[in-house]
Amino acid sequence: MNPRIANKIAHGVIYTLVAIVIIILIFLISYILVNGLPYVTPHFLSAPSQVMNAGGGIRDQLFNSIYLLILTLIISFPIALGAGIYLSEYGSGKISGLIRTTIEVLSSLPSIIVGLFVYLLFVIRFHIGFSILSGAVALTFFNLPILTRNIEDSFQSVPNLQREAGISLGLSHWKTITGVIFPEAIPGIITGIILSSGRVFGEAAALIYTSGQSAPVVNYADWNPFDAASFLNPMRPAETLAVHIWKLNTEGLVPDAKQISSGSSAILILVILIFNISAHFLGNYLYRHITSSSK
């Protein structure tokens, strides 16, 4: 075939495929928003969900998702920070290579496997039961590899010159890390936290057997986390928004399951979009303010 014609055909094919990909995305986003947003009313956001009747809301599910996300970050961030600092600043040679491989293995494990492991160990063996705590542990497993990798990258992107400067001033390695390198890595770390939060927020497979599939009525005026009815109690089962969508579509009994799922999907997508956009802007903003760079 004439190379020039082949060239034209190939370009045509590539452009067509790319157009299809873009159309798919536009269809997905508009389908979710067009079908979902009409159901997002103040009532929908503030009413508890119903088991049998139409007209239920997603108040508890939405709160559970947020609470679970916060607990997960509280557990996973310190561990990821320590491991990230180790991999970037202390680790070297064979052992850190091995650890990196281990973290890669963790990140490639299917989330359902992680969920079932936590179910086996925490929910059954430790008798914790379906609870926010078990869910947060499952999400920690799921979140750790991403967060660790991100923190390691943020530390790595700080130029070596800074380390040398710190050491040559007579600071200890640790002081250099906490006083010089960490502040410069903060924008990258924050961006990473927000992006991983988006993933955690939409995760469901790891949660159906850990935080459970029921949203018991909780008392939002009870601020004692050790009280069984309190909304802050981490030992209560808690269905999240993503699990709610799944549950409604597989064994839901409410007549308006489709509408509720559409509305919940729209909320999920919107929250994740906000996460992504704010990660972008906050990262840039912090970078400018902390490092006084003109970039």
Next chain:
Amino acid sequence: MDDIKRKLLKPSKETHQESIGRTICYICTTLIVLMVILILYFIIARGLATFTVNHVNLWDFLSKSNWAPTQVDAHGKPEIGALPMIVTSFSVTILAALVATPFAIAAAIFMVVLAPKRGKKILQTVVELLVGIPSVVYGFIGLMVVVPIIRHIWGGTGFGILSGTLVLFVMILPTITSLTVDSLEAVPRYLLDASLSLGATSWQTIYKVMLRSATPGILTAIIFGMARAFGEALAVQMVIGNAAIMPKNLLTPSATLTSQLTTEIGNTISGTLPNNALWSLGLILLLMSLVFNIAVKLIGKKGMINNESKNR
């Protein structure tokens, strides 16, 4: 004098902080490694119980196609043949990768070669948005859009491997695309310049130089995509139909390893054979994800050797 001497000989406050900080980092890292070991140990131990405690024949488990863990066959052996789930899981994974790869490579070429400025920005956003959509939302759209369309065109229930493939295709597209972009960008500029200066068209350069040189990277990208497809649970579970029978074609309801685990593990009692059989399905999932990992490592090594010999 003695006081100063003592002060000088003692480790300073900084040294203390250093060792404390270092220890904390070590502890965190060890914790992660321990967690991985725990997961591997528990899943493997539970998954093997079917064969060690319940004495199910491993070959029967892998090759028989009757899945009814609560029943026994004519010989009094429990009917746990996992072949239908294994076949379905591999079918959706391979088909989704086959469909997604051309799109991903086209999108990557578009971003790197054809429209590196505006096009890249647009597609980058597309990829990020696609990654961000949670899997239940993919499953929900699959249920609302893909399943009815397939039911309308081919009849039947609409649930099945084809629906699963179409949902997974969109889910793994961003994974394959972004990794392919990385590998195309890693192709040295001078190779492309050399090809173009010989009078090759842009397609000849892309096809004969760029894609060849980036093959290991593209393969890695496809494997990562397949790993994601293989382990995806809920989106597939919602559209596959969940019938643990041998799939006859792409349109009959069937069940993947993940979907079977998701739907059944809550209905079985821990320690019983039906429960152990499900953990064995989990073990297959775990082993496959390790296989994908090893494959990526091997390809990475091979790619490195090629690059080194080229550089010499």
